[in-house]
Amino acid sequence: MTELRLYNTLTRRKERFEPLDGKLARVYSCGPTVYARQHLGNLRAYLFADLLKRVLRYNGYGVRHVINITDVGHLTDDADLGEDKMEVAARKEGLSAWEIAEKWTLVFKQDLEKLNILSPDVWCKATDHIPEQIQLVQSLEQKGFTYRIDDGIYFDTSKDAHYGELARVNLEAQQAQERIEGASAKRSPADFALWKLSSREGARRQMEWDSPWGRGFPGWHLECSAMSSKYLGTPFDIHTGGDDHIPVHHTNEIAQAENAFDVRPWVRFWMHGAWLMFERGKMAKSKGTVVSLDGLEAQGIDPLGYRFFVLGAHYRQQLNFTDEALERAQTAYARLVRHAVELRQAEESADADQVGDFRARFRDVINDDLNAPQALAVVWEVVRSPALGGAEKWALLSEFDEVLGLGLSEARIEAPELDARVEGLIREREAARLARDFERADQIRSQLAAEGVILEDTAQGTRWRRA
Numbered sequence: 192m193t194e195l196r197l198y199n200t201l202t203r204r205k206e207r208f209e210p211l212d213g214k215l216a217r218v219y220s221c222g223p224t225v226y227a228r229q230h231l232g233n234l235r236a237y238l239f240a241d242l243l244k245r246v247l248r249y250n251g252y253g254v255r256h257v258i259n260i261t262d263v264g265h266l267t268d269d270a271d272l273g274e275d276k277m278e279v280a281a282r283k284e285g286l287s288a289w290e291i292a293e294k295w296t297l298v299f300k301q302d303l304e305k306l307n308i309l310s311p312d313v314w315c316k317a318t319d320h321i322p323e324q325i326q327l328v329q330s331l332e333q334k335g336f337t338y339r340i341d342d343g344i345y346f347d348t349s350k351d352a353h354y355g356e357l358a359r360v361n362l363e364a365q366q367a368q369e370r371i372e373g374a375s376a377k378r379s380p381a382d383f384a385l386w387k388l389s390s391r392e393g394a395r396r397q398m399e400w401d402s403p404w405g406r407g408f409p410g411w412h413l414e415c416s417a418m419s420s421k422y423l424g425t426p427f428d429i430h431t432g433g434d435d436h437i438p439v440h441h442t443n444e445i446a447q448a449e450n451a452f453d454v455r456p457w458v459r460f461w462m463h464g465a466w467l468m469f470e471r472g473k474m475a476k477s478k479g480t481v482v483s484l485d486g487l488e489a490q491g492i493d494p495l496g497y498r499f500f501v502l503g504a505h506y507r508q509q510l511n512f513t514d515e516a517l518e519r520a521q522t523a524y525a526r527l528v529r530h531a532v533e534l535r536q537a538e539e540s541a542d543a544d545q546v547g548d549f550r551a552r553f554r555d556v557i558n559d560d561l562n563a564p565q566a567l568a569v570v571w572e573v574v575r576s577p578a579l580g581g582a583e584k585w586a587l588l589s590e591f592d593e594v595l596g597l598g599l600s601e602a603r604i605e606a607p608e609l610d611a612r613v614e615g616l617i618r619e620r621e622a623a624r625l626a627r628d629f630e631r632a633d634q635i636r637s638q639l640a641a642e643g644v645i646l647e648d649t650a651q652g653t654r655w656r657r658a
């Protein structure tokens with residue numbers, strides 16, 4: 192049986208993976224900053240984490256998965272300047288920062304559900320973990336890793352001999368750059384805020400807390416170090432995120448956690464997904480609407496068609512988003528679903544040896560750093576194989592789909608045929624409810640009921656079925 196090998200950003204190579212305790216893989220994924228709807232590129236990161244989780248299970252491991260919700264402290268400028276994104280959005284939308292967080296967290300979770308992404312074992316919010324974050328800063332302070340300037344408490348990167356190893360950051364080059372660009376109150380440009388103090392004059396923040404250093408709010412990187420360690424213990428197995436997190440966010444998470452908890456390495460595997468690239472011209476063509484899952488659905492693209500599209504590229508490869516590529520993926524996905532529907536009824540079986548061969552090949556490629564494009568190629572070979580009977584094909588497809596999550600089994604079988612009108616009305620009803628227009632929401636429910644469509648409101652959003 193092929194062993195599972197994963198690319199570890201820390202060592203820049205594929206390594207054999209096995210949970211530290213041999214049984215349970217403990218995984219943390221950096222979650223969204225909930226000041227707006229997550230665009231399709233953000234969602235790609237969670238499709239990658241979901242694939243990882245499913246492959247770990249496929250290998251017989253238990254998985255404990257944590258995703259955080261950043262609802263405070265993420266500034267508009269990564270260099271600890273600028274405004275809190277939550278407060279900016281609150282002002283723009285005329286809601287409180289807390290309402291903004293609640294609204295976009297709900298939409299995010301609905302999007303994950305549509306993409307057939309398995310719920311994590313733990314959702315945790317930064318604002319629910321202020322004491323844990325303060326404690327972490329206190330621990331760093333006691334060990335001499337912090338200093339105070341006007342606007343907050345900062346981590347002194349010069350005290351950490353291992354700082355920047357993940358990103359292979361060259362601190363001296365950065366400092367030289369800083370000398371060219373001019374002085375900042377920070378001792379080094381790499382130093383980062385642990386606790387930002389509310390300014391004494393000026394507008395009061397909506398989100399701020401008392402601390403040993405004064406009223407303020409946690410730096411963005413702090414929550415991930417504090418919450419991952421709280422829910423997974425230290426050290427833990429895998430930390431995921433987008434590759435844009437490597438130089439600053441993850442580098443700083445490591446510096447905080449390794450020094451506060453005296454553990455190195457704090458995380459055994461760091462895994463990073465590549466970006467989704469948008470071509471300006473193409474986006475104009477689709478009038479800029481196709482950046483969210485809603486936009487896709489309005490264009491008749493099934494969310495699982497988008498999942499299929501994303502699986503068509505290795506998670507470490509940049510993926511170009513174009514209307515043409517997406518439509519091709521949707522067409523191929525619809526074809527696969529049609530095969531699945533047909534094969535589910537099949538009864539004839541033929542060559543049992545071939546079944547084992549296909550299973551081994553699928554495992555080979557998916558265990559080679561989650562090679563989804565090649566796994567999809569094996570799926571198509573199974574569908575087309577003249578040697579296999581229909582029953583065997585379906586047995587293999589449903590097994591592979593535990594990993595790929597394309598909803599080929601009963602639950603989402605009708606997905607590509609979804610009635611766009613019903614979906615549109617459900618979206619309108621959700622919008623009405625968010626706007627507290629319950630009359631309109633009820634009207635839509637009755638209208639659909641009259642047409643024989645039953646709505647079910649769940650924690651993950653509204654589902655529908657025909658009566």
Ligand SMILES: [Zn+2]
Pocket residue numbers: 220221222415440
């Ligand atoms: Zn994070």
